[in-house]
Amino acid sequence: MPGDIVRPSAMYKQLADRLAEAIAAGEYGPGSMLPSETQLMERYQVSRPTVRSAIAELRSMGLVESQHGKGSFVRTHGLPAAVIKRTISRSSKGFALGWPGEEAELPAVTRGEATGITATLLDRDEADVFITDRLLKDPATGARATHRTVIPFDVAEQLPTLAKHPDAEPADIYTALTAAGHTLSWTETVTARNALPDERADLDLTDGSPILITYRVTTTEDGRPLILEELRVSADTAQLAFHITVK
Template identity: 50%
Template sequence: MTLEELTRQAMRIHDLYDELNRRERGRVWTREEFMLGFVGDVGDLAKLVMREEGAREVAGGRAALEHELADCLWSVLVLAHHYGVDLEAAFGRTMTELDTSIRARLPDPDPADAARPDTSADSRARRTSTVGENPGSGPGPAGAAATGHWTEAEPPAVSRTVLAGTPGVLLDQTDQDALSIDRMLHDPATGNRMAHRVLIPMATAADVPALAAHPDGEVGDLYQQLAGAGLSLSVTEQVTARTPYPDEQAALGLPDTGPLLIAYRITADADTGRPLLCEEWRAPAATCRFTYPVTPTKPARRPPESE
């Protein structure tokens, strides 16, 4: 369930509480009362955590702990809605700030371990194919005919996520933490929309701290930071399609449930094969075209002529 879906469900319960309070009390809860209720839930949660740690006796067991955690989440979602807080964006910013702050206070790594060859970033980046653009240079994968002038429809949203599904498999990091940078691209001339996401495994960010410092910068800069860290880069792209989910249909403004085209670009360390970063594009198939010219590595030999 997405954060948006959780918020909708939380506000549905909120509205039911409003109806109940009007009938029983003649008025609805104020924001201050919501906050006081939240404080009470946190107090109950503290008792249950102490029970889990053996520090006190409290009835309810594990089910009560799960209930109070969900109650606290409900309060947070409702308060964020009341005060117009984009919780997903705020969470992403806060986690990035904390990550940078904590890393700044950790001991510096051994300089011998951090030593890298002093080479040009441009000369170290290479592709496994000569087709298309340089990594991160355009609005779509190397073979995408993404016509039009693409602009960001809204500021990038940075959050911390757990890798799952296809990206987790392609990055070989399933169930591991990653930074997710989500953008919604828009072509004002046609009205077409395209969702773009960059996934940076925390293991990659630990090796190249500059990635975590400004993950929402230009996508091309991320590749330059990887190459600048002395990594030779190779790129593999995969394209698939499926029926869009309801939230994707709404976000992309799809009039129907036509197929959604999804492209993944996996950037890896060319020397070790270790995946470093994943870009993902999602767009209506009707607005996209992929062309992948194939250049032979050797001239084709003509068959011998018969006499």
């Protein structure tokens, strides 16, 4: 029968592959609900744990999302609604960012140490840093984003305004660094992965949702890192836009 599963290979992976093929063939279109656990058990003659593991596999593949009490739905891969412009401009009034977003809640400031990728990008292993976390919202679409600014203590000590107000807006930080005599440049790296539990909560995402992560490093003219910014957004509801200038 077409629905039969060949044993004894990993059952849940076989089932996940069959369902992925059905999604690719259009049997289950974007936004449509997959058959219930009971229906899948009966159709493929497998156990409930196998069905649940297969659905989890589909979530990890980014093909479906599960809604508590409703079921599993095929993800819609349309054009993201929010366009986040990753641009920086400067005028006589200071710096401006292409997409500042609106703060959904007050920023949270903590002190910590630079570790992992933060230490690598700032070139400061276990250095003391100020960390400011913001929850942002796109006013037009409601898409959410988290933004983190990391300022090393040695940078803040050179600028009393940063030491006193580490939660300053990034554009204001750029202005302060420039006023201190720095000629700034920026490097940005973008990566993607499935959201972690705390990220799903902050961004209001379901299991298996992919996110985009950008790391923007502000450096001096000779390449010394000054501050780090991290932006996390849903890959389904937002897209990043960059303006490229050739000199």
